[in-house]
Amino acid sequence: MKVYVDPDLCIACGACISLSPEVYDWDEEGKAKAIAEEVPEDKQSEAQEGLESCPTEAIKQL
Numbered sequence: 001m002k003v004y005v006d007p008d009l010c011i012a013c014g015a016c017i018s019l020s021p022e023v024y025d026w027d028e029e030g031k032a033k034a035i036a037e038e039v040p041e042d043k044q045s046e047a048q049e050g051l052e053s054c055p056t057e058a059i060k061q062l
């Protein structure tokens, strides 16, 4: 599983980072980013939870 945050859609609400702090983090611009594009096996459900929490569908599963 790979995830990507579209910075143009991210409104920096912080939901994904609160729910999935081992998968998403803030970038230098104050938007969310995936810590690693390729999500390790044991963090996939956490990644999915963060993805589903996004109000603007900025997080894409690749």
Ligand code: SF4
Residues within 6 Å of the ligand: 005, 009, 010, 011, 012, 013, 014, 015, 016, 017, 031, 032, 053, 054, 055, 056, 057, 058, 059
């Ligand atoms: S949940 Fe979506 S809008 Fe909110 S910080 Fe994460 S990527 Fe950005």
